[in-house]
Amino acid sequence: MKAVKFLNTVSKTENISFRAFSVSSQCHADKHFRLLVVGGGAGGCGTASKFASKLGKGKVAVIEPTTTHYYQPMWTLVGGGLKTLEQSGRPMESLLPKEAAWFKEKVQSFQPDENSVTLESGDKLTYDYMVVAVGLQLRYDKIKGLLDAFETPGVCSNYSDKYVLKTAAAIKNFPNGGNALFTFPNTPIKCAGAPQKIMYISEEAxxxxxxxxxxxxxxxxxxxFGVKKYADALWKIVEQRGININLRHNLIEVKPDSKEAVFEHLDTKELITRPYDMLHVTPPMNTPPALGENKQLANEGGFLDVDKETLRHVKYPNIFGIGDCTSVPTAKTAAAVAGQLGIMRHNLGAVLAGKDPQAKYDGYTSCPLVTGRKTCVLAEFDFQAPPQPLETFPINQAKERVTMYMMKAHVMPQLYWYGLVKGWWEGPAIFRKLFRFGFSK
Known part of the structure; x- marks a missing residue:
């Protein structure tokens, strides 16, 4: 887009009075923005923070209904009794840039051909550019009997602030000789290592x-695990600890009265019923309907259809995506968002200036595989097929280490709060080059 068009667009909105963090959508109704960011998670906050000060007050809007922002990677430690839920949350207002307008509601629908979105209130916003960062929604309702089972002791999930504290209670009250089941669903999920992390913490406890x-x-x-180097290390851990692994098993029903979980073997279609005293459930997940059901924006799986390297939409050149809601074939983690944020800075910044995007995302993501209350395997990898390690430190990161746990528990939260959501932290690529003397791997 040419600089002249930018100035013309700005002139349309410069006389409009904006009130940042408004609780009323009506004072912003039917407004035009230079950049519209849909979603206030790590990717949305980071993107808004990067561009709000550059574009100026009232030129960027963020659509996000929640008033509390959670650092969800900490919930493994909250469920394990190692952190508190309060430590994982901050007021959304404290994380969004003051220059941005904030709409505290959900998007009802996208109209990309019109460069507009409609909010649940019925208000319509238009934009020059849009970044979609709506994340994934939890679908506990897709597992028969699970919602009722959550009302009983022993059934828990680290993926929700509603149920994460039940995990710590289930570990504490676990009976001697009992059965503890941990699940991984048949959908893409946030942080594919998290279902195992709490299992290792529980076993140790x-x-x-x-x-x-x-x-x-x-x-x-x-x-x-999807990366062979780390999978080999994890197989040794589960064998040493006597943990039983059942692959291709998908949880389809929970029977709280009899304390039984029903799994379907995805290859044979056989139903397997297992008794439980503790049941940690990782729910199926999908993108919100406004995105997932929009055939113009989403692919067949319901994810925002973007180029995996530039993060630009394959059909609409003024739309970008970041984080869990995109079709980028990498593990959905906060670390991936950090890597993508650097690409967003280069590529969205380029198109805002009327240039073509040149930066290419290498698929970097990370999963700190907590294996106990003091140990962690730091998995870092890309989106090759199959994924390959893309490690920061010049050591064997497949080995359990106390130092990696300390980084997970104490350093990464600070990078998140003061770096990623503020638009500063773009991942460890620069440190990887330093530690490896200029080599990329």
Whole structure:
């Protein structure tokens, strides 16, 4: 887009009075923005923070209905009793740039051909450019009986602020000789390592409490982890700890009265029923309907259809995507958002200046695989097929280390709050080059 068009667009809005963080959508109704950011998660906050000060007050808007922003990677430690839920949350207002307008509601529909979105209130916003960062929604309702089971002891999930504290209680109250089941659903999910992390923390807690436990991991996947180097390390850990791994098993029903979980074997279609004393559920996930059901924006799987390297939409050149809601074939983590944020800075910045995007995302993502209350395997990898390690430190990161746990528990939260959501942290690529003397891997 030419500079002249930018100036003309700005002139249309410069006399409009904006009130940042408005609780009323009416004072912003039917307004035009230079940049519209849909979603206030890590990707949305980071993108808004990067561009709001550059474009000026009232030129950027963020659409996000929640008033509390959670650092969800911390919920593994909250469920394990190692952090509090309060430590994982901050007021949304404290994270969004003051120059941006904030609409505290959901998007009802996208109209990309009209460069507009309609909010649930019925208000319509138009834009020159849009970044979609709506994340994934949890679908506990897709598992028969699960919502009722959450009302009973022992059934928990680290993926929701409603149920994460139940995990710590389930670990504490676990009976000697009981059955502990951990699940991985048959959909893409946030942080594919998280279903295992809490399993390792629980096993360690049971063992240190002198409790015998039958621990089972039921995963819809055909592998324990998607990167062979780390999968090999995890197989050694589960074998040493006597954890039973059941691949291609998908949870389809929970029977709270009899305390049983029903799994479907995805290859044979056989139904397997297992008793539980503790059941940690990772729910199926999908994008919000406004995106997933929009055939213009989403692919067949319901994800925003973007070029995996530039993050630009394959059909609409003024739309970009970041984070879990996109079709980028990499693990959906905060680390991936950080890597994508650097690409967003270059490529969205280029098109705002009327240039073509040149930066290419290498698929970097990271999963700190917590294996206990003091140890962690730091998995870092790309989106090659199959994924390959893309490690920062010149050591064997597949080894359990106390230092990696300390980084996960204490350093990464600070990088998130003061770096990523503020638009500063773009991942460890620069440190990788330093540690590896200029080499990319």
């Amino acid at each position: 049971f063992r240190e409490a002198g409790k015998k436990a039958n621990i089972e991991f039921h995963s819809s996947l055909a592998v324990l």
